[in-house]
Amino acid sequence: MGKPSLRPRGFDDLGLRRVFGDRMLPLLVAAMAFLAALAGAGAMAAANLADHWREGAGSALTVQVPRPGGAAAAGPGTVEETRIDRITGILRGTPGIAETRALPESELNELLRPWLGRDAETASLPLPGVVAVRMAENGLDDSVLARLAAQLSAAAPGTTLEAHRPWVRRLSLLARSLQACAWAALGLVAAVAAAVIAVATRGGLALRREVIETVHGLGATDGYIACRFARRAAGLAVLGAVIGALAALPVLLGLANLATPFQTNGAVGSAPWLAALPPALWIGLPVLPLAAGLIGFATAQGTVRRWLRRLP
Secondary structure, three states: OOOOOOOOOOOOOOOHHHHOOOOHHHHHHHHHHHHHHHHHHHHHHHHHHHHHHHHOHHHEEEEEEOOOOOEOOOOOOOOOOEHHHHHHHHHHOOOOEEEEEEOOHHHHHHHHHHHHHHHHOOOOOOOOEEEEEEEOOOOOOHHHHHHHHHHHHHHOOOOEEEEOHHHHHHHHHHHHHHHHHHHHHHHHHHHHHHHHHHHHHHHHHHHOHHHHHHHHHOOOOHHHHHHHHHHHHHHHHHHHHHHHHHHHHHHHHHHHHHHHHHHOOOOOOOOOHHHOOOHHHHHHHHHHHHHHHHHHHHHHHHHHHHHHHOOO
8 A cells, every 4th residue: 555645635735726716717718719719710611612612613614605596607517506506516525624514594594683683584685605614623724725715716706715713713812811810810819828827827926926935945846836837727728728619619510501501502401510510620629628728738837937937
């Protein structure tokens, strides 16, 4: 049997429970953890949106054919066909194009309804034919697109080809900028949390100065005293981060459910509510208390050791 200890387990020999705010510090860390969860989610959402735009709009082309039902110019060895059929045939025979679909008139009317209202179907407008094109994985470079546009215009004069790449580049740049801002906000939140813990630690040192000086004079090492403060600060930081993460969870789930239609082509409810958050966030939320504990432990250790070095 081991030698019995003269101190009960968990004995607070420095009296930190009375001076190290067990209410205010966890609440402040909880607020920081809540903001950190939102900032991390914003960074991940910006990255996912950028990837979604690159994979979706970046690989898409739109071809507009004026007078789609008109007869295409007859050439040697060609059969009589409409302008839009000629354009669709050229697109389907172009290497690097994976899918070609001519939009029916009903779908065009649905697209125009937000601008023309219910009169979109009855308005006597000379609507062009629209062909939606999806490029293959490697896509087409700008020179090939320029030659394809010239070929389409020659087959059906007035035909225009619109690539979405310039807009995708701008949107991707915007998404990367938002992602950088979110990571910067996350770093700022961590710095503020460290500052809050440092201030609380200094307050505890000031209130227990006489006791600490006495214990230190009796032979207690800097590491022992710093470890007592650090363990107390880490425990309170973990408690606050757990509260903040739990408070952020329903907010993140609500935002994720609102964003689901934009990531599933309008299929609302296609993912269960538990699957609305990306896996990285389910990993990141439990990591928050661990990160808060590490910040609290390291900050308190450094603060106490610097304070002890100034003692006479």
